[in-house]
Amino acid sequence: MADSVTSDDQKFCLKEVLDTFRLCLSENKEVYLEHYVAGWRGLVRFLNTLGSVFGFISKDAVSKIQILVSLLKGEDGSHYSTIQSMVKYELENQLVDLTKSGAHPTSGCRTLLRLHRALRWLELFLDSLRTSTEDSKTSVLCSVAYNESLAKFHSWVVRKAAGMAFCLLPGRQDFFDIMNVGTPEQVVAMLGEAVPLISEVYQITEDLYAQHNILDLP
Numbered sequence: 001m002a003d004s005v006t007s008d009d010q011k012f013c014l015k016e017v018l019d020t021f022r023l024c025l026s027e028n029k030e031v032y033l034e035h036y037v038a039g040w041r042g043l044v045r046f047l048n049t050l051g052s053v054f055g056f057i058s059k060d061a062v063s064k065i066q067i068l069v070s071l072l073k074g075e076d077g078s079h080y081s082t083i084q085s086m087v088k089y090e091l092e093n094q095l096v097d098l099t100k101s102g103a104h105p106t107s108g109c110r111t112l113l114r115l116h117r118a119l120r121w122l123e124l125f126l127d128s129l130r131t132s133t134e135d136s137k138t139s140v141l142c143s144v145a146y147n148e149s150l151a152k153f154h155s156w157v158v159r160k161a162a163g164m165a166f167c168l169l170p171g172r173q174d175f176f177d178i179m180n181v182g183t184p185e186q187v188v189a190m191l192g193e194a195v196p197l198i199s200e201v202y203q204i205t206e207d208l209y210a211q212h213n214i215l216d217l218p
């Protein structure tokens with residue numbers, strides 16, 4: 001299982017990640033968990049190219065991906081085909097710790113919420129990369145996006161560790177090269193497609209969680 005989640009042998013390609021997130025949305029705007037998880041898997045591949053200093057972030061993301069993959073492949077997997085069906089199934093069957101961690105510390109709802117919050121960071125970060133200029137610093141763009149989104153859910157220690165890791169991000173051009181898209185203009189154009197898509201997936205999930213009052217799961 002770990003190999004299929006973390007495999008580093010494939011080269012990162014932003015287009016593939018974009019295509020995967022595109023597959024996430026059904027006609028009636030449900031979010032397919034299989035493709036959502038595959039999108040994260042692709043992003044982790046990018047993270048893994050940045051070096052061991054990002055290992056603690058990658059490890060956390062991979063463990064959450066693994067939890068969701070296990071649920072999807074488990075005997076109740078049919079209830080996990082979309083985020084909507086997962087939320088309905090887990091809530092109806094009291095499979096979620098709603099106020100404090102208890103019998104279900106690794107529920108799908110709780111686990112996905114952590115990735116969902118990170119998706120907001122990704123949306124903000126990619127949008128700032130899209131509008132950045134040649135002299136923009138990826139470390140600054142990344143921490144601004146982080147402080148506006150994920151940081152409020154993290155402890156002081158995690159925030160400090162993340163801040164230190166951001167300082168070691170490659171520069172804008174190297175970053176664009178790893179995306180494996182082409183010229184900076186082509187990268188910017190692809191980011192212009194990726195950001196609204198990620199934003200839509202984020203918003204649908206956010207609305208669903210708000211509707212069920214599960215945006216603060218412990």
Ligand SMILES: CCCCCCCC/C=C\CCCCCCCC(=O)N[C@@H](COP(=O)(O)O)[C@H](O)/C=C/CCCCCCCCCCCCC
Pocket residue numbers: 014017043044046047056057058060061114115117118121142146150153154158162169179218
């Ligand atoms: C398209 C190419 C450009 C962008 C590529 C981005 C690649 C990013 C890949 C993965 C992002 C990491 C996702 C991190 C999920 C974090 C989930 C989380 O919040 N976990 C915390 C809470 O979990 P529980 O304890 O409640 O189970 C956990 O405490 C976190 C621990 C690790 C630190 C997380 C720091 C997150 C920083 C996100 C920015 C990543 C920077 C990547 C730089 C490109």
